[in-house]
Amino acid sequence: MNIGIVCYPTFGGSGVLATELGKALAEKGHFIHFITYDQPVRLGGFHANIFYHEVSVPTYPLFDYPPYETALASTMVDVITNEKIDLLHVHYAIPHASAAYMARQILLKEGINVPVITTLHGTDITLVGRDKTYRPVVTFSMNESAAITAVSKNLRDETYKNFKMEKEIEVIYNFVDTRRFNKKPVTPFKQVIAPNNEKILSHASNFRKIKRVEDVVHVFAKVNKVIPSKLLLVGDGPERSAIEDLCRKTCAHNDIRFLGRQEEMEEILAISDLFLLPSEYESFGLVALEAMSAGVPVISTNVGGLPEINIEGVTGFLSKVGDVEDMSNNIIKILSDEKAFAKMKKNALAQAMKFDINNIVPQYEALYRKVLEESVAEVRM
16 A cells, blocks of 8 residues: 555654555555655654655744645645555544645645544544634544544543534554563663662653653652662653753752663663653553563553553553652552562563564554545545
8 A cells, every 4th residue: 555644753652653554554665755844753764665854844033833734735745746645544543634734725626535534633633623723624634534443431521521513433452562662771870870779760752841750759759768879861851951950959869860862762672670650641551562562561651541551550550640649659569579579570562562563563454455445445435
């Protein structure tokens, strides 16, 4: 198949998932065309079946805000026409679903019928999409899609709850390539981070308020008083300076390292003992799944789609949002019991295997075939 994939090219979960999906589909012989304003961060190196089409947005003095959606729709039309795209898979509803609808209407005038699949990832529904400024367009463009998928049952339910949906939403979970993360720790790296064999806790996010990174710091400060530990903070974002300031005020600031944005998390997770994700909301929590695929138990909140992957007392622990005391107690408890900790590490990996790329990608392929068959039948009618 010739498949067009539209996504944000950033470090966020939707961009990572879309890029990894495209790479996996290309390995299976499909031709993948990424349409976005920059090369996706996970799209490193040369891939025989993968093509990147940049969306260029000219700037004019008239425009306070360059019309990206219009440029995106025009680029979609150009790529679909010239590359003979079979279907378009857009990730994150805003503005990709509405731009895809516009492109499709233009192409229908030319006798070209290309179905659109929209995958919902989280804040496009739970935060941005619910804003009254965007809601009518988001609702309309989703319902005009040939198929809609969500990355968790929780996100599907939230979409039904907050939008007037006319179409069924299929749940296809996020996935992870467990082969990538199943690595042995790099001894020299671990010795630099934890020279006295301290326990290593890690966290990765976009450092936005919804991620509650301050809770990570508070939890670590409590744990470090009982168990000698190190904290690795991966990522960057608007809250980073505030978090850096908070770290300086804690007695454990010398044991905290900021690693910035990292395209590859494998080596960091390989030396981690536990992964912390105290978010206010996660539609799925892809980074938690990546941690589990490295055999790292997860300490997270019990919100959104997290309970669908992180099983209480089995692969990690779940706490209420903001319950720093409970999170720190859970960490101290599991790190103090080597036998239970070893079992939890095995359980985390076993759980991650259920979401392995080889189990999830065929679900997308089956959906593609179904949508194309329905599209052909529609044309014949």
